[in-house]
Amino acid sequence: MAATADALRGTALDQLQSEDQARLFDVIDQLRSQGVGRLLGEEGLPQLIVCGDQSSGKSSVLEGLTKVRFPTKSKLCTTFATEVKLRRGFKTEMRAxxxxxxxxxxxxxxxxDKFDESFSSLDELPALIDSARECMRETTGASANAYFEDVLQVRISGPSLTPLTIVDLPGLIHFPNEDQSDKDVDFVSNLVQSYMKQQNSIILAVISAHNDRSNQIVLKHAQKIVPDGNRTLGIITKPDTLPPESEKEQEYLDLAQNRKIEFEYGWHVVRNRNYETRDSTNEERDRVEIEFFETSAWADLPPSEVGLGIDTLRQKLNKMLLNHIRLSLPSIEEKLHSQIKESEVQQQKLGKSRETVEDQKKYLDAICDRFRDLTADALGGIYSRNTFFNDDEPYIDGYEKRLRAVVRNRNDKFAKKMHKKGHKWEITDDNERESGNRSSLLPNPELISRTKFLEKVVSRLAYINRGCELSGTPNVQLITSLFHEQSMPWEEIATLHLESVWEAVETFLETVLNHLTDERTYNGLIYYVVDPIMESRRKEVKNKLQELLTPYKHYEPINIDPQFSCIISALQQNKGTEGTTEASKNQCSAKKNENPLFSVPGSDSNDKHAYSYAVDVMEAYYKAAITIFINNVAILAIEQCLLRGLPGILSTTISDMDAETLKVIASESEVVKSKRIQLEKKLEILRGGLDTIRKINPRGKSVISLSFTGSSFCPTLYFPKAGVGLIIVSGINSIMILALTSSRNPKISCLYFKTLIH
Structure with a gap:
């Protein structure tokens, strides 16, 4: 049965909204009507959780706030969570x-799931809760006091309701008894703490003045989960049970003034019905409460520090809820900005509608211009001019966009690898130990002593390369053969390097086009432009590498550096003493040498001197040649063949395209057309929402009425610009101005304080 439009008018639920809140929620409703309500989210809506020990008066507090009778039978406690969700709606409706x-x-x-009840009056809620309890017990055989993890969700909507959730939770149990087991104790504790941990929960920690403060578990949980107390309001019930002028009464008077346990929203005191007055009307209940606070020690407490009575509690909750929603507006505005920016990027990718060939060409020309600029900046190492390069994590996510950095870093690795692994043999002095093969992706040079190198390698090559040279003079062919073998790894290392840089360029081009275009255009440009050009450049680079290798693979070494002969002389002088000693040894033991190559005619000590000289010349030439080769690969292969003209590859190719190819690449599918329309509508909604927020929050300014402790202490929070805030606190007798250095993680310092009444 649907509720009537007047069902909530004048009720306490309807009164949980001030005039300020009404204006604010009108704005929120406007945002929802504009289609951006999901930015508010259910999680962002405030949630009041009423929690406390068993028999602390939780349900009575809830009843006093809402004027709705919750089950409070003396032998039947709350055994499951009840969530009363208040939502704004065009019509009044109540469902459970x-x-x-x-x-x-x-x-x-x-x-x-079949339990789905509608009701037309809040007076029906107690019976509905009992009905839900019986439904949970059905088929389980559980007792009347059994606890359930099921949740009763009551949704009440109406035109003027504050959008929040009020949660009534089972009371915390101190010790197991005949009706409640250890399992029940743990279940209730875990349930209450799970609600406390939710960031949108405002904790109403209810304690009974009838019991010792130190024994009330709810305070321990609240202090543990929210140690700074920034979303906790303490509520003291049953103040009428305290003996007048007793130590216990004084203890609770101090507690209520936020002296013993500090909560950001302070403490509030309410007097609920007792057993004798359980059947009194709401009006009688409120009258008795007012009389009690006017005639007891509580009347002496300053209202700026302590809130008294259910009516002032309702007013305080009004301000707390208003703060919660208004404080969320900056984050909503930030989300709107972010989504507008994201949608504009997507819209730019899609471009304007393009039905004709001329429209399609204009669309591609615009892409060409932006592609040229981004690619030129990437090659020039200019990363600060466009946000395309400024990723939050450039080392992880955006590094491939910084093409010049990628190429330079890979060139450096190539140079190091060439110097480390570009030679077939690592020729060492005779006193250095040789080592076996070392594991690596590329083979490491063979470590060999100079003596063994002369015996095993040079003598073999000399034997097969003998010409018309005089005995003891160097053979040019021997030097050539030694160099050709020593430089054999160059080709493999350079090939791997060029392939690596080619892949980096391809990845960059794909990333740029993905950034600039929609999926259809991206695929077309990759297929018709990028892939053919990159394959052509790959072949060009491979051919260039063979050209660069030809002098070192097929021709005699040539070096016209006038310093080259000086380098040879220096090598000879350094090895002079060693060479003489070695020659003497070889001369004395020539007949004993087991190497047949050293036993052939002409293999005397003079030839061995020539072999050693040939090694020196080869090593000197190798050092000069490898530097030239590394530079040639970087400049003539990579820069000239791979990177040259890269910014203009799109415009050059597209300018020569026929109309049919242009249509394939740049025409738009029905999906793209539909997406463009959706984006235009989305942007209209987002901009409308942003404009709506700015009307009440101009230039990032937010004025928020807060109530921390009492009923008349009302600070105002003012943000003249992002990250800078002023808090103006006006009390009954004083005014204070505080500085807020950060609106997200507030750090407050006092700027000004003045007493108004002396």
Whole structure:
């Protein structure tokens, strides 16, 4: 049965909204009507959780706030969470359903899902809660006091309701008894703490003045989970049970003034019905409460520090809820900005509608211009001019966009690898130890002593390269053969390097086009432009490498550097003493040498001197040649063949395209047309939402009425610009101005304080 439009008018639920809140929620409704309500989200809506020990008066507080009678039978406690969700709607509607607990069997879940009741008056809510309890107990055989992880969700909507959730939770149990087991104690504790941990929960920590403060578990949980107390309001019930002028009364008077346990919203004191007055009307209940606070020690407390009575509690909650929503506006505005920016990027990718060939060419020309600029900046190492390069994590996510950095870093690695692994043999002095093969992706040079190198390698090459040279003089062919073999790894290392740089360029081009175009255009440009050009350049680079290798693979070494002969002389002088000693040894033991190459005619010590000289010349030439080769690969292969003219590859190719190819690349599918329309609508909605927020929050300014402790202490929070804030606190007798250095993680310092009444 649907509720009537007047069902909530004048009720306490309707009164949980001030005039300021009404204006603010009108704005929020406007945002929802504009289609950006999801930015507010259910999680962002405030949630009041009423929690406390058993018999602390939780349900009575809830009843006093809402004027709705919750079950408060003396022998029947709250055994499951009840979420009363208040939402704004065009019409008044009240419905209740059960959300089955996680551990329920599928059959039970289906049965509980069928519990879906509508009601027309808040007076029906107590009976509905009892009905839900019986539904949960059904088929389980549980007792009347059994606890359930199921949640009763009551949704009440109306034109003037504050959008929040009020949660009534089971009371915390101190010790197990005949009706409540150890399992029940843990269940309730975990349930209450799970709600406390939710960031949108404002904790109403209810304690009974009838019991010792130190024994009330709810305070321990609240202090542990929210140690700074920034979303906790303490509520003291049953103040009428305190003996007048007793130590216990004084203890609670001090507690209420935020002296013992500090909460940001301070403390509030309410007097609920007791057993004798359980049947009194709401009006009688409120009258008795007012009389009690006017005639007891509580009347002496300053109202700026302590809130007294259910009516002032309702006013305080009004301000707390208003703060919660208004403080979320900057984050909503930030989300709107972010989504507008993201949508504009997507819209730019899609471009304007392009039905004709001329429209398609204009669309591609615009892409060419932006592609040229981005690619030129990437090659020039200019990364600060465009946000395309400024990723939050450039070392992880955006590095491939910085093409010049990628190429330079890979060139450096190539040079190091050439110097480390570009030679076939690592020729060492005779006193250095040789080592075996070392594991690596590329083979390491063979470590060999100079003596063994002369015996095993040079003598073999000399034997097969003998010409018309005089005995003891160097053979040019021997030097050539030694160099050709020593430089054999160059080709493999250079090939791997060029392939690596080619892949980096290809990745960059794909990344740029993905940034600039939609999927259809991206695929077309990759297929018709990028792939053919990159394959052509790959072949060009491979051919260039063979050209660069030809002098070192097929021709005699040539060096016209006038310093080259000086380098040879220096090498000879350094090895002079060693050479003489070695020659003497060889001369004395020539007949004993087991190497047949050293036993052939002409293999005397003079020839060995020539072999050693040939090695020196080869090593000197190798050092000069490898530097030239490395530079040639970087300049003539990579820069000239791979990177040359890269910014203009699109415009050059597209200018020669026929109309049919242009249509394939630049025409838009029905999906793209539909997406453009959706984006235009989305941007209109987002900009409208942003404009709506700016009307109440111009230039990032936010004025927020807060109530921390009492009923008349009302600071105002003012943000003249992002990250800078002023808090103007006006009390009954004083005014204070505070500086807020950060609106997200507030750090407050006092700038000004003045007493108004002396």
């Amino acid at each position: 359903r059960i959300k089955a607990g996680f551990s329920r069997k599928e059959d039970d879940k289906k049965r509980l």
